[in-house]
Amino acid sequence: MGLQAIFFYLFAFVAVASAFMVISARNPVHSVLFLILVFFNAAGLFLLTGAEFLAMILLVVYIGAVAVLFLFVVMMLDIDFAELRSGVLQYAPIGILIGLIVAAELIVVIGGSVLTPDAAKAITMPIPNPAERTNTAALGDVLYTNYVYFFQIAGLVLLVAMIGAIVLTLRHRTHIKRQNISKQVGRTPATGVEVVKVKSGQGV
Amino acid sequence: MDPFFSIYVWPAIVMIGQSLLLLVCLLVFIAFILLADRKIWAAVQLRRGPNVVGPFGLFQSFADLLKFVFKEPIIPAGANKGVFLLAPLVAVTLALATWAVIPLADGWVIANINVGILYVFAISSLEVYGIIMGGWASNSKYPFLGALRSAAQMVSYEVSIGFVIVTVLLCVGSLNLSDIVYAQKDGLGTMIGLPASFLDWHWLALFPMFIVFFISALAETNRPPFDLPEAESELVAGFMVEYGSTPYMMFMLGEYAAIVLMCSLTTILFLGGWLPPVDIAIFNWVPGIIWFVLKATLVFFMFAMVKAFVPRYRYDQLMRLGWKVFLPLSLAMVVITAFVLKLTGWA
Secondary structure, X not given: OHHHHHHHHHHHHHHHHHHHHHHHOOOHHHHHHHHHHHHHHHHHHHHHOOOHHHHHHHHHHHHHHHHHHHHHHHHHOOOOHHHHHHXXXXXXXXXXXXXXXXXXXXXXXXXXXXXXXXXXXXXXXXXOOOOOOOHHHHHHHHHHHHOHHHHHHHHHHHHHHHHHHHHHHOOOOOOOOOOOHHHHHHOOHHHHOOXXXXXXXXXX | OOHHHHHHHHHHHHHHHHHHHHHHHXXXXXXXXXXXXXXXXXXXXXXXXXOOOOHHHOOHHHHHHHHHHHOOXXXXXXXXXXXXXXXXXXXXXXXXXXXXXXXXXXXXXXOOOOOXXXXXXXXXXXXXXXXXXXXXXXXXXXXXXXXXXHHHHHHHHHHHHHHHHHXXXXXXXXXXXXXXXXXXXXXXXXXXXXXXXXXXOHHHHOHHHHHHHHHHHHHHOOOOOOOHHHOHHHHXXXXXXXXXXXXXXXXXXXXXXXXXXXXXXXXXXHOOOOOOOEOOHHHHHOOHHXXXXXXXXXXXXXXXXXXXXXXXXXXXHHHHHHHHHHHHHHHHHHHHHHHHHHHHOOO
């Protein structure tokens, strides 16, 4: 128990500290790097609670793919920070409002579980024993057996979104040369080279 | 004995000892793999390769190490100093961290975790950060271009590697790396009545995926013919342009650690890990680690040969191969494998 507590406080402290650095770092690339550190520590916290599959998926999806794109965009954009900073106070009311809403939600959730610890068990499915059922299999049960139609619908929504994004950005440019691999491989000396007998002094 | 000692201190000592032993063996192995890479490349081009330091040039890598370490590290004036020095550390730490879950022989694994293959996949998808950070922090054009190329390349080929891993997992039914090797004890060969042999391993049952995985591994580790991040004819040395001495060496070390890791992963997923090629007494007497190292070295030999005789891909060809050829192929194989396993009831 002692070791778990030490690791919990380590991960939690680093996560909170780097979350603070995300919003306070002057360089946006540093912000993204701190964000990656936050994700990493969140994965560590997942591991501590025994959700090993979620921890690894967090690493693969958020750090391995989403944060790479973030980093890409932030590095490529030429952002004028003096201009961005100048108007920061006029967004403060909205920021405070969002902060209050999130804080209220957290208080309701945590307060509810403190006051009535058994309430969560009544509305959620029973958690299988990690020793008998690995949590990869347990998640698979929920996603692919109990809620397979919802899962399929979510997949369809994503597919539509993906096709929409492609349609919006696709443009066919004419007048550019493209490589047609099958045509290129299909060329033979017979079709590719033409032998012409040229009479001297006449040209082709 | 004090319970504190037996619960916390002694397991920690054992774990640290095992990790250090694995790291030292791995680093020495990488030193010789580096030499082998240069020797094979030289032999294909009818050169001698490094042959001065030690017998047959065997100690060349150690001489290189000393030279790198004793040189002065130079940090460009415009560079982002912290990130610039962090990048090679990230590269080498992540590449070595993956080895914690690799089973080298039956039971020879430091952390035998349930989601081993996912851990390997997750950490190797993080390796791109070393490259992006290095390229960005150098504050110069060529490193930045190299870093961007590399990020796009690694992200694209991870997709097909992921699907290849899924097909293997469908056949095995577990994410544990040791279980993947155990599952290859019987397969196609034993099904038609032969004794356990190399025909049972996944390379035969999933042959197209074996090829896709091998080529994707080349692209994922930025090996030729996919070494566009450091295409020296266009980008000088890509993201490594501004690096010298020890930081450069750490990038190289990370790269080769990742290459050896991919060779080991190919061995575990497709070539039966530590299992002997034929189940007869003489082969069974040989320790599993020997078979594992032999197979991984064989895969590395293929890596080195590809480097020696395949010309570099153009960038659009690389992307076409990843997204238009490997992605549909591996996706189709996932579906086909799932159907076959379901209909025949093999899994």
